Amino acid sequence: MSQPLRLGIAGLGTVGVGVVRIIRKQAALIEARTGRPVTITAVSARSRDKDRGVTLSGYAWEDDPVALAKRDDVDVFVELMGGDEGPAKDATEAALASGKDVVTANKALLAIHGQALAEQAEAAGCLIRYEAAVAGGIPVIKALTESLAGNEITRVMGVMNGTCNYILTRMEETGNGYNSLFEEAEALGYLEADPNLDVGGIDAAHKLAILSSIAFGTKIDFDGIQLEGIERVAIEDIRAAADMGYKIKLLGVTQKTGRGLEQRMMPCLVPQTSPLGQLDGGTNMVVIEGDAVGQIVLRGAGAGEGPTASAVMADVCDIARGLRGPVFGQPAETLEQTTPASSQRPAPYYLRMALVDKPGALAKIATVLGEAGVSIYRMRQYEHSDTSAPVLIVTHKTSRNALVEALANMDKTGVLAGEPVALRIEEV
C-alpha cells in the first residue's frame, strides 16, 4: 500500500471544516482515485474549544500555524486562514522553507506576495496550489494552466464576487437601491468582516490578478488593476440598463494588449442574453477566450463550505497523484514584468444623463458627442414630469479618451441637470 499523504490544516473556519468533512466522508473514494490514502495529521486554529460540528479527534493540535507548517509528519500545509500578512504569510513561508507543498485558498496572499512565494516554492522544489482561491468550486485555475495549455489566451472575464452579484441581482428584482440591498446582504451574513473587500471589488480584483498571471505569463500586478466597486451603482442605471437589454455586473476583465496589460474590475454592462448577463444571484462565472478553443464558460458556486473545500481537495488529490509544476503555469522567474495598459481598449458605452427641459438641449449633447468622435448607436428620451429630461445613450465603440473629452465638453453646454453616468459595455 502506498504511503498516505499527510495534511496539516491551518484555519478551521467554514472552508477548513469543509475539508475535514470531505476527508472523513470520502476517504475510500479519494484513495481509489489518487492511489493513496489522504489523512490529516494536525490542525491549527484560533480557538481550540469552539464547537465546529465536526470531530477533530485523532488530529494533533497546534496553537501556532508556523509550528504546524514545520511538523515532520506533515507533507502538505493547507492554509485556510486568509489575510495577506501575518500568520498566513509566515506559516506559508515556513512550510516552503521546510520543503512542504502548500495548498491555499488565500487570494489576498497570492495577489500581493504571489511572485515572491512562487520563487521561494520553485527554488525549494515545492508546490503552491490554489484552486480554491479563485471562484470557489469552479475549476478555473486548472482550466487555464492545464486544459488550455496549447492556447494563447486572448481574454479572461469573470463575475467572481457572489455578494456583489447578489446585491446587483436583488436591486433589479426589488427595485430597491444599493444601501437597502447592502443591508440585506449584511443581514444574511454574505459580507466579509471588512465589507469593502466585497463591495469595493478588492476580493474579486485579487482573483483577477491571479488569473492574469496564469493567462498571460506575467508577474502578478494587483496594483495595476483599474478598480471600482459597486457602491455607486444607482438603481436608475440598473433599470435603464435592463430597458436597453443589458445587466450591470461587477465584471473583471484582463487582456494583454500592445499597450500593456489591461486589467479592470468595475461595474459594466453586458447583454442580458449572454451567459454573463444570465448569471443571477450569488453564483460565479469565468469566461476564458483562447485562440484555439474559442470561448469557454465556467459557472458554479464561488464560495461556501462545500464548493471551496471541493477545490482544496482537487489540489490535495493532484499532489497525492504526484502532479508537480510551477505555481503560475510556467516558472516564476520566466514570468514577464508588464506595465498597466496606458489606455482601455475601445468599447461601446452606456450614458445616462438628465437634461434641462428646454429646446435644443438634446441637440447640443449630440453635437458634443459627434465633435469628440463618439457616435451614437441608440438613444432614448423618457417621459418626464419635472424640469429635467432623462436621456439614455448607447454609443458605438469608442475610445475612453474620446468619451472623457465628450463628457467634459457636455459639462460646458449648460444643458446638463446633474452629473452624467458613463459605464462601459463589455462585448462578450
Added chain:
Amino acid sequence: MSQPLRLGIAGLGTVGVGVVRIIRKQAALIEARTGRPVTITAVSARSRDKDRGVTLSGYAWEDDPVALAKRDDVDVFVELMGGDEGPAKDATEAALASGKDVVTANKALLAIHGQALAEQAEAAGCLIRYEAAVAGGIPVIKALTESLAGNEITRVMGVMNGTCNYILTRMEETGNGYNSLFEEAEALGYLEADPNLDVGGIDAAHKLAILSSIAFGTKIDFDGIQLEGIERVAIEDIRAAADMGYKIKLLGVTQKTGRGLEQRMMPCLVPQTSPLGQLDGGTNMVVIEGDAVGQIVLRGAGAGEGPTASAVMADVCDIARGLRGPVFGQPAETLEQTTPASSQRPAPYYLRMALVDKPGALAKIATVLGEAGVSIYRMRQYEHSDTSAPVLIVTHKTSRNALVEALANMDKTGVLAGEPVALRIEEV
C-alpha cells in the same frame, strides 16, 4: 534542456490539422508551460497528397497507422482517425503494446472498447488520454477526474452534440419542421457521414458512456444507455414547450441510483431560464453535480478544428509535464460492473394530445391520469377550429410506470384523436 516529447499523429482531418497548426504556432508557449519541447515525428493519413493547408515538411510519413504507432521515435501516439474498429483500434492497441502513451479524440472507440484498452494500458504502464473525445474544447474529463476528485458525483448532464442542438434551436427560430432543418444542417456540412451518429444520438451517447464511467467508477456500459434521437421531435412540441416555458434538448443524463446506473440520451424538456435551456445553436454544455461542489456548468464549442485540437493539446501538455494516472480516474480493474437501472427516477412529464371535440373528453383524460396516480401540475387547452382539441399537460413528478399505465388507459377512453406525445422534463 529537457528531451522533447515526440508525437506521432494518425489522422489528418480537421482535428489532426488543428493539432499540427497549434504545435507549429505555439511551440515556444508550450515549451514554457510544460518545460520541454513538443514535436511531431511522423504522421499518417489516408492520402499523402491532399492539400491540407498546413505544411507537413519535417515529419516522416507512414501509410500504415500501426507502423506509425510502433515507431521508436514516437513517445505519444495521437489517434485522430475515428471509428470504433479497424485502423484506430489496431493502431491504439499497437501503440500500447509498444509501451507508448495514447491521446485520442475517438469517443466511439472508448465507448465500445474502453475497458479492454484501459486494462491493456494500465498493465503496460501507459496512459490513454481523451479530453477531445467528449464535448470538444470543454475540459470536462479533467474536471471530473481531477477537479472534482473529492466529490461523490451525483449526476452528470450534457448537451453534447452540437448538430442536434443546432437543429432543435433552428426549429424553434424558424418554425420549420425537423426534415427541413436536417437538410439545412446537411447543406452546412454539420452532419457526420452517417447522420444517424448525430441525429440518432449515438455520438452523444458515446460521450455519455465515457462520462458515466469516470463519474461513478463503473465499467463503461454503452449498451445500457436508453437512447432516442431527435428525429421524432415535432415542431408542435418545440412550440408548445416554449409556450410552457421550456426548451427541448437532446440531453444526456447519467446518475447512479439504488436500482443501478441510469443513463439516458433522449429529447427532453428543460426550463428556458436554466443554463441548459439558454444553450442555443451548436454550443455544448456539461453540467456536473457533486455532493460538495454543488452544480458546475461548463460551456463551449463541442467540435471544430480549434476547440478539439485545444483539448488534444491539453492531454499532450499533461503528458509532457509528467502527469500519470489511470484511464478512467481509478484503476480499470477496480471499476465496478453495474446494471442499467430497472426504472427511471420519477420526473415531471410533458404530455401533448389531441382530444376529440365532445363534452367530457378532458374530464376522462384527467380521470385516467388521476387513477394511475399521475397528478396534473398545469394544463392548457388551446383554441381549435377542426374536430380535435389540442391539450398540453405538465404533470407533477411521477414514475415512468405510472405514466405508461395512464397512457395505456387513455387509449381505451376513445377520446384521443391520435397518439399522445410524452416527454420527460429533466429537473435541472
